[in-house]
Amino acid sequence: xxxxRYRPGLLEDFFGDVFPWERTLRDLYRDFxxxxxxxxxxxxxxxxGVWDEKEDKYIANLDIPGVKKxxxxxxxxxxxxxxxxxxKTEVEEGKRKEISERFYKGTFSIxxxxxxxIASITSKYENGVLRIEIPKVEYKPEEKKVTExxxx
Numbered sequence: 001x002x003x004x005r006y007r008p009g010l011l012e013d014f015f016g017d018v019f020p021w022e023r024t025l026r027d028l029y030r031d032f033x034x035x036x037x038x039x040x041x042x043x044x045x046x047x048x049g050v051w052d053e054k055e056d057k058y059i060a061n062l063d064i065p066g067v068k069k070x071x072x073x074x075x076x077x078x079x080x081x082x083x084x085x086x087x088k089t090e091v092e093e094g095k096r097k098e099i100s101e102r103f104y105k106g107t108f109s110i111x112x113x114x115x116x117x118i119a120s121i122t123s124k125y126e127n128g129v130l131r132i133e134i135p136k137v138e139y140k141p142e143e144k145k146v147t148e149x150x151x152x
Contacts, residue, residue: 044103047083047130058114058134064104065128072125074132079116081108083130113139 047062064072064085072085085104090097114134115121123132 044084044105047085047104047106049106049108056136058111058136060108060130060132060134062106062130062132063128064125064130066102067104067128069125072130074123074130076116076118076121079110079112081110081132082106083108085130110134113137 047064049063050061052059052061060081062083064083066089067085067087071087072083074084075082083104083106086101088099088101090099092098110116113136115137120135121132123130125131
């Protein structure tokens with residue numbers, strides 16, 4: 001089984017085609033400035049992710065370079081993992097001051113046979129890579145209750 005990235009927003013896709021020049025500018029920025037990152041959505045970068053499935057767990061490695069561990073926020077909401085991170089750098093040269101900011105945001109759905117117990121999901125940030133380990137569990141589909149209604 002593979003993990004499928006959660007992509008919200010049909011309206012964003014619809015309105016993105018209303019102004020095709022905006023998409024062209026965004027693509028140019030991504031190609032020349034962002035480089036190897038997977039995409040640019042709004043004012044944030046989508047981190048590149050490598051997903052791996054082992055016998056007993058799923059492993060996700062997300063590239064989030066230059067961010068301190070304290071500036072990464074990760075949440076689990078209804079089988080969807082949200083990762084947000086940001087970094088701000090300031091460089092002063094004489095009277096000139098340059099400020100740059102980068103924001104990362106990734107949203108990923110976890111499979112039905114992966115644990116959604118927050119206590120069992122582990123993560124570690126090291127050398128610009130956020131590693132998330134999600135243990136597998138036995139998937140038991142909910143049984144549908146069918147009750148007959150008497151007709152008078």
